[in-house]
Amino acid sequence: MKKGTTLFLKLAVILMGVPILALCIFLVPELGKVSAELLPEYAFIKYLVFFVFYASAIPFYFALYQSFKLLLYIDKNEAFSQISVKALKKIKYCAITISGFHVLALPLFYLFAEFDDAPGVIFVGLVVPFASMVIAVFAAVLQKLLQEAIDIKSENDLTV
Template identity: 40%
Template sequence: MHVKRGSTTFLKVIIVLAGIAVLALCICLPGIAVRDARVHPDTAYFLIPFLICAYGFCIAFSVSLYQAFKLLTYIEKNNAFSELSLKSLQTIKRCAFTFIILIVIAIVSLRVLATVTNSDDAAGPTSLCLMGILATSIIAAIVDALQKPLKKYGR
C-alpha cells in the first residue's frame, strides 16, 4: 500500500506541475499573440481563431488534469472501481474528443492561412497536428479500454 500511495502522490505532483504550466501559458498567450500580430499585420485577423483554439486546448487539458487528479484520489481511497471513476474516465475521453475537434479546426486555419498568404509552409504544422490527432486518439482508446472492465466490475 505504501508504494501505491507514493506512486499516486508522485503522479499528483506531476499533474499539479502540468496545471501550473498550462496556467502560465494562458497568462502569457495574449501577449505573445499581440506581439506576433504587430510583427505580421497581414495575418493579424487569424489572432482570434488562434486564441480560441489555444484557450480551448488549455480548458480541455485543465479539465482532463483535474479528472486525472480525482481518479488518482479514488485509487488512493481504494475506490478505483466506482461509478465516480467511470465518470472521470468519461470526462477525460470527452476532453480527448474536444482536442481532436480543436486540432481539426487548427488544421483548417493553417491551410486557409497558407492559401491567403501564398505560402507553402503549412505542411510541417499540419503533419504535427495530424500526429496530435493520432496521440489523442490513442489516449481516447486507452481510456475506453479502461472503462470497459470498470463497467463490468461495477455491475
C-alpha cells in the same frame, strides 16, 4: 492502499498543468500577434488562435482535475466503482473536445504552410489532435475494462 502510493502521479498531474498555463499566458498572445502579422488579409486569425488555445485549455484542466480525483479514488480504495468510470468518461470527452478544437485550427496551419511553402507544418498541426484522440481511445478502453471489472465484482458479490 497507502495514501503515498499515488503521490508521484498526483505530483505529475499537478506539474502537467504548469507548462500549459505558462503557454496560455506567454505564448498564445505572441502566436496570435505573429499570425496576424504574417497573414494580414485574414484579420480573424488572431482571434481564431486565441479561441482554439484558450478554449482547449478549459477541457485540459478539467481532465487534469478528473485525473486527480481518480487518483484520490484509488487512495480511498474506490478504484472499482462507478465514480471512477464516470471520471474516465469525462476524461475521454475532454480529450475528444481538445482534439476537435485543434482540428478547427488545421486551416490555420494550412495557411502558414502556404505562406512559407512548407507542407510539413500541416503535420505539426496534427500532433495535438492525434495525441488527444490517443488519450480518448485509451480512456475509453480503461472505462470499458473498469466497467467490466465492476460488473464481474458485483456478480461475484451476489453469488456469495
